[in-house]
Amino acid sequence: MTALELEQFEQLLDQPDHDLQAWILEAQPAPPAFDNDMLGRLRAFLGCVPGLIVSGD
Numbered sequence: 001m002t003a004l005e006l007e008q009f010e011q012l013l014d015q016p017d018h019d020l021q022a023w024i025l026e027a028q029p030a031p032p033a034f035d036n037d038m039l040g041r042l043r044a045f046l047g048c049v050p051g052l053i054v055s056g057d
Contacts, residue, residue: 005037005038005041008036008037008038008039009038011033011034012034012038012039012042015034023035023039024039024042024043024046025046026043
């Protein structure tokens with residue numbers, strides 16, 4: 001992980017859990033400051049977890 005990726009990850013983790021969940025699940029658009037490569041990596045990881053059932057409710 002690069003220094004930039006680590007910084008982006010830490011910035012995402014500093015956000016309220018419900019906001020981060022909504023952005024990862026794409027239930028709400030992420031603010032431009034957080035819509036970055038790291039958020040994309042988290043979304044991609046979510047799609048790679050076998051048997052994971054995610055509810056947007």
